[in-house]
Amino acid sequence: KAGVTQTPRYLIKTRGQQVTLSCSPISGHRSVSWYQQTPGQGLQFLFEYFSETQRNKGNFPGRFSGRQFSNSRSEMNVSTLELGDSALYLCASSLAPAHSSYEQYFGPGTRLTVT
Amino acid sequence: QQQVKQSPQSLIVQKGGISIINCAYENTAFDYFPWYQQFPGKGPALLIAIRPDVSEKKEGRFTISFNKSAKQFSLHIMDSQPGDSATYFCAAGGAGGTSYGKLTFGQGTILTVHP
Numbered sequence: 001k002a003g004v005t006q007t008p009r010y011l012i013k014t015r016g017q018q019v020t021l022s023c024s025p026i027s028g029h030r031s032v033s034w035y036q037q038t039p040g041q042g043l044q045f046l047f048e049y050f051s052e053t054q055r056n057k058g059n060f061p062g063r064f065s066g067r068q069f070s071n072s073r074s075e076m077n078v079s080t081l082e083l084g085d086s087a088l089y090l091c092a093s094s095l096a097p098a099h100s101s102y103e104q105y106f107g108p109g110t111r112l113t114v115t
Numbered sequence: 116q117q118q119v120k121q122s123p124q125s126l127i128v129q130k131g132g133i134s135i136i137n138c139a140y141e142n143t144a145f146d147y148f149p150w151y152q153q154f155p156g157k158g159p160a161l162l163i164a165i166r167p168d169v170s171e172k173k174e175g176r177f178t179i180s181f182n183k184s185a186k187q188f189s190l191h192i193m194d195s196q197p198g199d200s201a202t203y204f205c206a207a208g209g210a211g212g213t214s215y216g217k218l219t220f221g222q223g224t225i226l227t228v229h230p
Contacts, residue, residue: 004158031215031216032216033216033217033218042204042220042221042222042223043159043204043206043218043220044220045216045217045218045219047216048215048216048217049216050215050216055215055216056213056214056215056216056217058217090158090159092218094216102147102149102164102208102218103149103161103164104149104161104216104218105161106151106158106159106160106161107158108156108157108158109157109158
């Protein structure tokens with residue numbers, strides 16, 4: 001099976017702009033979680049989508065949003081970018097969380113740099 | 116209460132030695148404890164995971180030891196190899212509700228294995 005894919009891999013944006021990142025989960029996986037990884041804060045949970053519904057959200061401002069499509073692909077959007085948004089954004093896919101396992105498989109990430 | 120504390124921050128071992136990384140948690144609702152390995156420029160890769168109903172799980176050279184009463188778990192890498200040099204993250208996940216799709220990560224341990 002193909003792994004989790006994320007596009008683009010690298011992105012440079014200017015403060016105040018907005019950005020959209022894309023994630024395609026492993027075939028058959030219906031849950032997509034997003035994380036932000038920075039050297040200072042480590043890996044922090046942004047939100048999780050399942051069947052096109054956001055079921056969980058981390059402690060991030062409303063500038064961070066996402067959505068999931070009927071094919072389980074997901075996008076996240078960050079509006080009004082700030083310098084502190086520079087990070088590696090990771091998505092992880094999982095089988096429906098109703099299953100007993102929580103195995104999450106990560107993509108390679110999108111490296112966002114805000115200047 | 117949602118934190119997962121990981122130690123040490125960095126670890127240097129000789130080839131063939133045993134690498135030990137420790138994690139502690141406070142939230143007793145956590146019921147899934149995975150370990151991830153991350154190489155520079157890559158997303159975290161799931162190594163091994165354990166649930167609280169067992170005290171130890173072994174997969175190849177990797178072993179998780181779990182102490183439910185102490186709320187601690189650890190990763191042991193036997194016969195450490197230079198190719199094991201990477202950053203290791205412990206994580207914890209809960210069941211349902213506000214835990215959907217959310218893993219809480221430790222701060223990471225940079226492991227260096229000298230030849």
